[in-house]
Amino acid sequence: MATNSTTKKDKWIIGSLLFLSFVPSLAGLIRIFQLITGSGYTVENQRFFNDPIPVLFHIVSVLIYSTLGVFQFAPGFRNKYPKWHRVSGRILVFFGLTSAITGIWLTLAYPKVPTVGDWLFGIRLVVGFWMLFCLAVGFGFALRRKFQFHSHWMIRGYAIGMGAGTQVFTHLPWFVIVGGEPSGVPRDLMMGAGWFLNFLFAEWIIRRKGK
Template identity: 75%
Template sequence: MVTNTKKDFWIIGSLLFLSLVPSIAGVIRFLQIMKGDVYTVENQRFFNDPIPVIIHIIAVVFFSILGAFQFAPGFRKKHIVWHRMSGRFLVCLGLTSALSGLWLTLVYPRVPTDGDWLFGIRLVVGIWMTLCIIAGFFFVLKKKISLHSHWMIRGYAIGMGAGTQVFTHLPWFILVGGDPSGIPRDLMMGAGWFINFLFAEWIIRKDRK
């Protein structure tokens, strides 16, 4: 039997590891915007209208890191007051992340590497994440803690899609090289969110048994 301490270690460690690459990439992007350097055709939209992407980066980084400590059962029981207080911030950060992501999708010009499918996928993902977090908040107000946990797991899993996308892109980088574009990029991006969606549902079904 795995002890709560070991289980917490693996849950928190795995989620922090998954958030590492997108967090580092977000910080680098943030610094580039602040300095105004590394200006390219692909990131031109960020420099032309930096506020939405800065808000998105900050929300995603803190959402992914803070959320890593919310789903470890032993840590949660030991620090229940912290869990409740940080959970309020997590809801705000998650909604900010999802809604700013939708804004970036709808308002920013599309980059050349994005295919036609990715626009629709991002809309579905952003709307689903928003609904999951709202549902999670609604159920905690109703004191339905199990349902609250399940919907927050779903919302967090979708929010962590960028971490999984590192691995869905890895075979392309190894076998083909260079940055993918068009349908291959759309499929690899979508696969990251879909894998997290399936994993979240597996965790939820396991918890119900």
């Protein structure tokens, strides 16, 4: 019974996280295709074509980080393959840190586009440095074999890293009610809401695990 319960939980976790990462992963692959082929050039995305290195590093690191992380948080899979968990966990930390660093790099290096408000710059910096902090602290606890705290901080880091998936849902009310692409402060708030909801969900998971 316990094994069946664990299997169902694993399937739910893996399925949910893969679903959450599907749209941003697809968008990232499309962006890579555009940059390689030179297609889809617009005023909105010209900064990526002018300087493609930061965004390419960011997309690749996010794709690997989100995919590996899916299996890190499935308890049955993790317990069945502890060596895989340790090895892939180190890879996960590397690409998670790369994702956060390149996210900060994108924020600082690329010019502001017309659809972005005044708040998103600061929000992205806070999110990027918070993710860096979570992963560094989580890895430090793993080295000291304090695995409960390690798990907590890795949950926080992964939740923030998956913010783009949640942003799909925070934008839905605008698309349904208003229509068209949001811009300015409304867009900033919807972007920020994706990260904030993931932050709250991570804290809820951590407190639930502690009971």
